[in-house]
Structure formats: C-alpha cells, structure tokens
Amino acid sequence: MTEIKDKTELIEWFRASTTYINAHRGKRFVVLLSGEALADKNLPNLVCDLTLLHSLGIKLVLVHGARPQIAQALEKNGSQSSYHKNVRITEAESIETIMRVVGGESAKLEALFSMGISNSPMQGSNIRLVRGNFVTAKPLGIINGVDYHYTGTVRKIQTQAIEQQLAQNNIVLLSNLGYSLTGEVFNLTAEEVATEAAIKLQVDKLILLIPQAGVIDDNGELVASLSEEDARLYADKLSQGDDDSKSISRALRACLQAYSNDVHRCHLISFKDNGSLIRELFTREGNGSLISSDNFDNLRAATIEDVTGILKLIKPLEEDGSLVERSRELLENEIGNFKIVELEGAIIACAALYPNGEEFGEVACIAIDSHYRKNGYGERLLASLETEARKKSLKKLFVLTTVAAHWFIERGFNEEALSELPEQRQQLYNFQRKSKVLIKKL
Ligand SMILES: CC(C)(COP(=O)(O)OP(=O)(O)OC[C@H]1O[C@@H](n2cnc3c(N)ncnc32)[C@H](O)[C@@H]1OP(=O)(O)O)[C@@H](O)C(=O)NCCC(=O)NCCS
Numbered sequence: 001m002t003e004i005k006d007k008t009e010l011i012e013w014f015r016a017s018t019t020y021i022n023a024h025r026g027k028r029f030v031v032l033l034s035g036e037a038l039a040d041k042n043l044p045n046l047v048c049d050l051t052l053l054h055s056l057g058i059k060l061v062l063v064h065g066a067r068p069q070i071a072q073a074l075e076k077n078g079s080q081s082s083y084h085k086n087v088r089i090t091e092a093e094s095i096e097t098i099m100r101v102v103g104g105e106s107a108k109l110e111a112l113f114s115m116g117i118s119n120s121p122m123q124g125s126n127i128r129l130v131r132g133n134f135v136t137a138k139p140l141g142i143i144n145g146v147d148y149h150y151t152g153t154v155r156k157i158q159t160q161a162i163e164q165q166l167a168q169n170n171i172v173l174l175s176n177l178g179y180s181l182t183g184e185v186f187n188l189t190a191e192e193v194a195t196e197a198a199i200k201l202q203v204d205k206l207i208l209l210i211p212q213a214g215v216i217d218d219n220g221e222l223v224a225s226l227s228e229e230d231a232r233l234y235a236d237k238l239s240q241g242d243d244d245s246k247s248i249s250r251a252l253r254a255c256l257q258a259y260s261n262d263v264h265r266c267h268l269i270s271f272k273d274n275g276s277l278i279r280e281l282f283t284r285e286g287n288g289s290l291i292s293s294d295n296f297d298n299l300r301a302a303t304i305e306d307v308t309g310i311l312k313l314i315k316p317l318e319e320d321g322s323l324v325e326r327s328r329e330l331l332e333n334e335i336g337n338f339k340i341v342e343l344e345g346a347i348i349a350c351a352a353l354y355p356n357g358e359e360f361g362e363v364a365c366i367a368i369d370s371h372y373r374k375n376g377y378g379e380r381l382l383a384s385l386e387t388e389a390r391k392k393s394l395k396k397l398f399v400l401t402t403v404a405a406h407w408f409i410e411r412g413f414n415e416e417a418l419s420e421l422p423e424q425r426q427q428l429y430n431f432q433r434k435s436k437v438l439i440k441k442l
Pocket of ligand 1 (some may be wrong): 080115301322323364365367369372373375377378379380401403404405406407
C-alpha cells in the first residue's frame with residue numbers, strides 16, 4: 001500500500017515539475033561549489049543533479065573554490081597561511097602549491113562529470129566541461145601597508161568566450177584562480193569569481209552551496225525568504241561565528257553584491273543534503289533560502305502618502321469589475337495592509353494582505369498597471385505577501401477572484417468551497433460577484 005502511495009506521489013511530483021522545467025529551460029545559472037562542498041561525501045550526488053539541470057536545458061557556469069584544500073596543502077609544506085582582515089595573503093612561494101591544489105580539484109570535478117558507467121544516473125549524459133583563461137585578475141596590492149602579493153581580485157570576466165561555450169551546450173568551469181595580463185596567476189576568492197561572473201553575464205540565478213540548509217534563525221527554523229536588510233544582518237552576525245558560519249556569511253555577502261547589480265534571484269542551498277538542489281528548483285516549497293526581491297523595483301510597504309497613487313491605479317480595474325470598489329477613507333484606514341511598487345515616482349503595482357483569524361490571510365486588491373504587466377511584478381508582490389504571512393505565522397492564504405483564478409492557480413492556489421473560508425468571511429461573501437475561492441497552504 002505504502003509503496004503504491006509513494007509511486008503515486010512520485011508521479012504527481014514529476015508532473016508538477018513541468019512548470020519548473022519549462023521555466024528553467026534555456027536559463028543561465030552560476031553555481032558556486034566551495035572547497036568544503038568538493039570535500040563533502042554528497043559531491044557525487046550534487047554532480048548528478050547538476051547533470052540533470054544541464055540535461056533539462058539549463059546553461060551552467062560552475063565556480064569552485066579550494067579554501068580548506070589549500071590550507072591543508074600549505075600546512076603540509078610547512079608554510080603558514082597568513083590572513084589580514086579575513087583575506088589570505090598569498091606569498092610567492094605558495095602560489096605553486098595553490099595552482100597544483102586548485103588544478104587538482106578542477107580535474108576531480110571533470111572526472112566526476114565524465115562518469116558514464118552503466119549503473120550510474122549519469123549514463124549516457126555525455127557532458128562536456130570546459131575550462132580556460134576566462135577570468136582576468138589583477139593584484140589586490142598593498143592595503144594599509146599590508147602586501148597581499150599573489151592574492152588578486154577580478155579584473156574582467158571574458159563573457160563573450162563564456163557565452164560561446166554555453167551556446168555550444170558546454171558547462172563552463174571556473175575556479176578561484178585568475179590570470180593577469182602580465183602572465184601571472186592570482187589567488188582569488190571563489191565567491192568573488194562567482195559573483196562577478198553572475199553580474200557580468202547577467203544570469204538568471206546565482207546559487208551558492210553552503211554547509212547547512214540555508215539561513216537558520218534563532219529558533220532553529222529555516223528562513224526561506226530574506227529581504228536585503230535581513231541578509232545584511234545575518235551576514236554581519238554569522239561573520240563572528242565558526243568556519244561554517246563564516247562561509248555562510250561570505251555567501252550572503254556575495255548574494256547582496258549580486259543583488260545590487262541586478263541579479264535578483266540568489267539561492268543558498270545545502271551541499272550536504274542529498275537532492276536539495278532539485279527540491280529548491282523543482283518544488284513549490286523549495287529547500288533553501290532565497291533572498292527576496294522585496295527591495296527591488298522599490299517594492300515596499302505603502303504609507304498614507306501612497307493612497308492617491310493607489311486609487312489612481314485601481315480605478316480602471318474597479319470600473320471594469322475586476323476589483324471591488326474601495327473608498328479613499330477605507331483605503332486610508334487599511335493602508336497598513338498594502339504593499340506597492342513605485343517606479344520613477346508613480347505607483348505601478350499594489351497588493352494587500354489582510355490577516356483573518358490566527359490561520360488565514362486574505363490576498364486582496366492585487367493590481368498591476370496595464371503597461372507593466374508580464375514583468376513579474378504580480379509574482380513579486382505575491383511572494384512578498386507570502387513572506388509577510390509566514391512571518392505572521394499564518395498557515396493559509398486565500399483570495400476571492402473573478403478574473404484572475406488561473407493566475408493564482410499557477411502560483412500554487414487551489415479552488416476550494418466557500419465553506420473552507422473562516423466563518424466570518426463566508427458571511428461577507430458577495431453572491432452577485434460569484435468570485436472563485438482559492439486557497440494556498442503556506
Ligand atoms: C493578474 C495580474 C495581477 C498579474 O500581474 P503581472 O505582473 O502581469 O503578473 P506576472 O508578470 O507575475 O505574470 C504574468 C503571467 O501571468 C499571466 N496572466 C496575467 N493575467 C492572467 C489571468 N487573469 N489569468 C491567467 N494568467 C494570467 C500572463 O499572461 C503572464 O504569463 P505569460 O508570460 O506566460 O503569458 C495583473 O494582470 C493584473 O493587475 N490584472 C488586473 C487586476 C486583477 O485582475 N487582479 C486580481 C484581482 S483578485
């Protein structure tokens with residue numbers, strides 16, 4: 001019995017993944033595999049999952065680091081790793097060892113991606129991983145009297161060359177090594193290479209694999225969605241912790257840097273959990289932390305000054321019956337429930353969340369100016385309301401809609417009977433409008 005149930009669940013999940021497969025096809029992701037991820041026993045599974053992404057038409061740029069491997073090799077050689085402000089100082093005598101270690105790690109990854117043995121899920125995948133001098137570096141130099149020698153920083157990402165490789169269906173592999181115009185090799189941070197690659201290529205996602213499920217709050221709960229401000233606070237706090245915390249802090253700073261340069265979807269996912277990448281990308285619940293786009297395109301909580309702009313935005317939609325009418329007084333009283341998107345001084349989108357009892361939240365008055373539709377504003381507002389609802393510990397969202405039922409269904413809502421709503425809301429139902437009742441479990 002259980003076995004059949006599991007199979008049914010598997011089939012349902014596979015069907016449900018169609019939306020995500022279609023959404024991700026042809027998209028470009030930068031994925032950072034830290035040195036810690038390369039040393040983890042889950043690495044072969046991760047490689048299988050990356051192969052699956054590639055097979056589904058996702059263009060991948062992988063960036064790997066080798067921080068613990070380098071530290072170990074230098075220690076073995078009797079050289080001390082010295083750091084200043086958490087940045088390794090790479091002495092001339094260390095760079096040879098670093099080149100050997102990083103090259104070795106790249107080769108190990110190439111070998112894993114080449115695996116095509118008959119009993120592995122990668123049989124027949126025939127993946128081509130391409131390495132090259134795609135990252136031009138320059139020395140970090142002497143800062144406050146400290147000479148960083150062969151520690152470098154990214155000068156240029158050879159985007160055209162990378163694009164050509166992606167167009168030929170190759171996976172591009174970058175590392176924490178960069179090459180200067182003087183012909184020298186520099187030791188960079190893999191986080192910087194990944195972030196710069198994501199920004200310069202303007203990829204659809206930056207994915208950073210970290211040692212835990214995502215950002216974990218003080219109650220031990222996973223923070224599925226973070227605002228930019230939350231990400232900054234966690235990055236500061238975690239930078240004071242142990243090695244794992246520090247690596248999560250670095251990943252968060254990489255996300256923040258990418259965000260402020262228009263890479264709006266940055267995920268932090270565990271490299272230890274088998275299948276975490278698949279769950280994050282192909283299930284609605286996800287399985288990591290995503291820095292939310294709340295602070296982009298000026299998505300923010302509405303204030304009393306926004307009432308006139310919101311009224312202007314929703315008036316035509318009230319007139320055509322898509323939205324119920326709201327008076328200025330009502331809007332002024334309820335403005336605390338609204339979020340808006342402001343563009344060059346005009347309010348181009350709004351949505352509201354009305355908590356209803358301890359369990360339910362009502363999504364209402366979601367409206368995007370007709371000139372700005374199909375740009376993802378509706379989706380971002382809804383995601384922002386969901387984050388807000390989760391913060392308020394609500395369990396379900398509902399919406400009453402006459403014209404946008406499919407839009408909500410495609411975003412995880414299900415049509416339900418009116419009797420599923422809180423009693424007091426049922427009593428306010430307008431039978432003339434015949435709105436559909438849609439509910440989403442959070
Ligand atoms: C529904 C609405 C909020 C979507 O906002 P948006 O910013 O355009 O949405 P997104 O960019 O996130 O998504 C766009 C996708 O949704 C689709 N979509 C838009 N309206 C839809 C609807 N009523 N039913 C089904 N799909 C719809 C678009 O076709 C587009 O998909 P495509 O690119 O595959 O063609 C917007 O169209 C709107 O303001 N409509 C009028 C007001 C309204 O009906 N509000 C709902 C009241 S409950």
